[in-house]
Amino acid sequence: MTILSAFRKRSLFICAAALLTSCAATDVAQREPGSRPENKSTDEAGIWRQMEKAEQRARTSGERIYDKKLNDYIHNIQCKIAPEYCDDIRIYVMQRPYSSATMAPNGYMEVWSGLLLRSENEAQLAFVLGHETGHFEENHSLEQWRTMRNTANALMIVSVAGAAAGVGLVGDLGYLVAIASLFAFSREKEEEADLLGIIRLDRAGYAASEAAKSWENLIAEVEDSSFRSKKRKIARASIFSTHPVTKERVRYLTEKAKTLSYGTKLGQDQHIAVISPFLENWFREDLRLKDYGTSLHLLTRYEKAGIRPGLVYYMTGEAYRLRREDGDNELAIGAYQKATKYADTPAAAHRALADFHVKKGEDAAALKSYRVYLDKAPAAPDKELIVHRIQTLQRKLAGTGS
Amino acid sequence: MKPIWLSLCVILLIAGCTTTDVERSTNAFSIPEKIDTVMLVQPDVDLSLLTASGMNEPRADWSAQAQLNLESGLKDILADKTKKVIVVDLESDLNAEDMQLVKLHNAVASAIFQHKYGAMRLPTKKDKFDYTLGAGTQRLKQAYGGADYAIFTIATGNYSSAGRILTQAALIYFGSGMQLGSQAIMASLVDLNSGDILWFNVASAGPAADMREAEGAKNLLTSLTKTLPLTEETAGSEK
Numbered sequence: 001m002t003i004l005s006a007f008r009k010r011s012l013f014i015c016a017a018a019l020l021t022s023c024a025a026t027d028v029a030q031r032e033p034g035s036r037p038e039n040k041s042t043d044e045a046g047i048w049r050q051m052e053k054a055e056q057r058a059r060t061s062g063e064r065i066y067d068k069k070l071n072d073y074i075h076n077i078q079c080k081i082a083p084e085y086c087d088d089i090r091i092y093v094m095q096r097p098y099s100s101a102t103m104a105p106n107g108y109m110e111v112w113s114g115l116l117l118r119s120e121n122e123a124q125l126a127f128v129l130g131h132e133t134g135h136f137e138e139n140h141s142l143e144q145w146r147t148m149r150n151t152a153n154a155l156m157i158v159s160v161a162g163a164a165a166g167v168g169l170v171g172d173l174g175y176l177v178a179i180a181s182l183f184a185f186s187r188e189k190e191e192e193a194d195l196l197g198i199i200r201l202d203r204a205g206y207a208a209s210e211a212a213k214s215w216e217n218l219i220a221e222v223e224d225s226s227f228r229s230k231k232r233k234i235a236r237a238s239i240f241s242t243h244p245v246t247k248e249r250v251r252y253l254t255e256k257a258k259t260l261s262y263g264t265k266l267g268q269d270q271h272i273a274v275i276s277p278f279l280e281n282w283f284r285e286d287l288r289l290k291d292y293g294t295s296l297h298l299l300t301r302y303e304k305a306g307i308r309p310g311l312v313y314y315m316t317g318e319a320y321r322l323r324r325e326d327g328d329n330e331l332a333i334g335a336y337q338k339a340t341k342y343a344d345t346p347a348a349a350h351r352a353l354a355d356f357h358v359k360k361g362e363d364a365a366a367l368k369s370y371r372v373y374l375d376k377a378p379a380a381p382d383k384e385l386i387v388h389r390i391q392t393l394q395r396k397l398a399g400t401g402s
Numbered sequence: 403m404k405p406i407w408l409s410l411c412v413i414l415l416i417a418g419c420t421t422t423d424v425e426r427s428t429n430a431f432s433i434p435e436k437i438d439t440v441m442l443v444q445p446d447v448d449l450s451l452l453t454a455s456g457m458n459e460p461r462a463d464w465s466a467q468a469q470l471n472l473e474s475g476l477k478d479i480l481a482d483k484t485k486k487v488i489v490v491d492l493e494s495d496l497n498a499e500d501m502q503l504v505k506l507h508n509a510v511a512s513a514i515f516q517h518k519y520g521a522m523r524l525p526t527k528k529d530k531f532d533y534t535l536g537a538g539t540q541r542l543k544q545a546y547g548g549a550d551y552a553i554f555t556i557a558t559g560n561y562s563s564a565g566r567i568l569t570q571a572a573l574i575y576f577g578s579g580m581q582l583g584s585q586a587i588m589a590s591l592v593d594l595n596s597g598d599i600l601w602f603n604v605a606s607a608g609p610a611a612d613m614r615e616a617e618g619a620k621n622l623l624t625s626l627t628k629t630l631p632l633t634e635e636t637a638g639s640e641k
Binding site: 037 | 448450456459462463465501502
């Protein structure tokens with residue numbers, strides 16, 4: 001009994017010491033435009049160098065989108081949002097079908113195609129860029145690193161003390177508490193970046209209400225996900241989650257937007273015009289993720305907005321065709337038929353329709369659609385295959401005398 | 403790039419003197435006595451401070467200094483048999499297409515670690531060493547003075563902080579222990595005509611081979627390149 005209470009006293013003391021260490025200052029001053037770490041022996045210089053290497057890999061990555069118009073568009077928004085950091089931030093547009101943007105402490109930013117596809121307008125994209133700028137200007141990466149270091153030190157003190165007491169790694173509870181505090185810090189930073197972002201959004205002349213909108217869109221999209229685990233993730237609140245619960249974000253961003261009334265711009269037309277050439281490619285990539293629930297949600301949003309109906313109906317057909325649930329074939333055919341009414345639908349829409357006609361034994365209709373396909377895509381890579389199919393169908397139809 | 407660091411760290415378990423473990427291509431190859439041009443890819447160095455709590459703090463100053471030391475050390479070593487050494491700066495000289503070849507090399511080196519040095523040795527590779535980057539390396543030959551060979555080096559590791567050494571002492575006293583820092587370097591010789599990796603070696607740094615110092619880097623490189631075909635003495639060679 002006495003040994004146990006002695007140990008308890010000692011471990012309490014050690015935990016206190018550990019906590020004190022972890023409270024060592026981690027707040028870093030706001031970043032000066034154009035600043036770089038001068039002293040190469042600091043932790044900041046070490047992190048900067050790692051980020052430079054990562055940036056070089058991104059710069060030469062096979063996933064990079066080099067299109068000048070797209071890059072200039074995003075760069076201009078960034079400089080409107082944060083004119084003082086215009087020269088400090090370098091943006092790389094990556095072909096990745098997830099809604100994301102990342103910011104490194106040396107000014108290297110990535111914007112992913114999935115985000116561009118999901119932004120309804122310039123303002124929503126601008127908010128995300130403002131959010132990332134918030135992380136940059138407040139040196140969140142460095143602060144987070146130092147917090148981790150202090151926490152690790154604290155944990156280590158606990159475990160060494162444990163070894164000293166002969167009880168091995170006694171830090172389980174200490175570990176959990178430390179991890180939780182680590183993530184809480186991270187949530188605070190996300191909220192700070194959100195609020196900095198929305199202020200920048202408004203000041204740059206964009207409608208502040210669009211900040212919450214981009215999160216609302218994401219929530220609605222994920223609610224339609226075909227994967228249960230994905231649906232749970234976005235709503236789950238636990239002390240271990242790194243991002244504030246998304247609904248919570250919508251709430252405080254909506255509240256904040258009520259106090260900001262300077263900006264009004266949405267910029268939908270400009271945004272759609274810039275991303276239009278990439279839509280077919282990006283929707284195709286999105287389908288590869290096999291979450292047809294979210295793909296169809298996104299396509300429905302585009303359909304309701306009346307954007308590129310010929311393409312959107314074709315992609316909708318593809319989503320149903322690939323999903324292959326009960327009744328999806330009919331839904332696919334319906335979508336392809338809607339698509340083929342538009343002159344600008346991809347030629348492949350006609351081929352897709354023809355393939356279904358063949359499956360259903362509707363040879364005359366299939367023949368017609370294959371011919372339209374070859375008409376619209378005379379240099380198609382599968383030309384020989386389609387020509388062969390046309391000939392086979394012609395023979396069949398001649399044979400039956402129809 | 404991450405898999406390389408992880409694989410390299412496996413090698414770091416070897417302590418003591420600088421130890422090496424060399425592989426040579428089993429495809430027939432021959433190196434001429436005198437070589438015109440060698441493309442020396444700037445050493446890729448990542449050194450960090452291993453703190454008492456087990457965190458690796460990357461150190462830009464150590465990495466930059468070691469990179470300079472290794473680069474000049476390699477140039478000296480090659481000077482004997484090679485007429486010209488072209489140093490290629492990883493950050494500024496390479497365009498996106500050339501960079502893909504460097505990334506490919508790193509991926510192949512990763513595979514070599516796994517299947518020749520690591521635990522997952524492939525039975526089909528047991529008596530063979532025939533790794534290659536493919537003839538696409540000829541674009542590097544064209545871009546860099548018609549070089550016939552390229553040398554890649556990657557170095558990584560950490561150095562224990564004073565705090566960690568003290569903690570280690572304390573833990574030993576209590577009957578426990580922790581790993582102290584170590585550093586390793588790998589080098590490969592690539593034939594830029596065929597893309598074959600002709601020679602591959604890994605060296606784990608001993609106490610006299612601290613690459614942050616010029617002398618230490620020289621010692622480390624001497625061990626590393628002892629069997630490098632470009633510097634081996636051949637019978638009747640001229641100086």
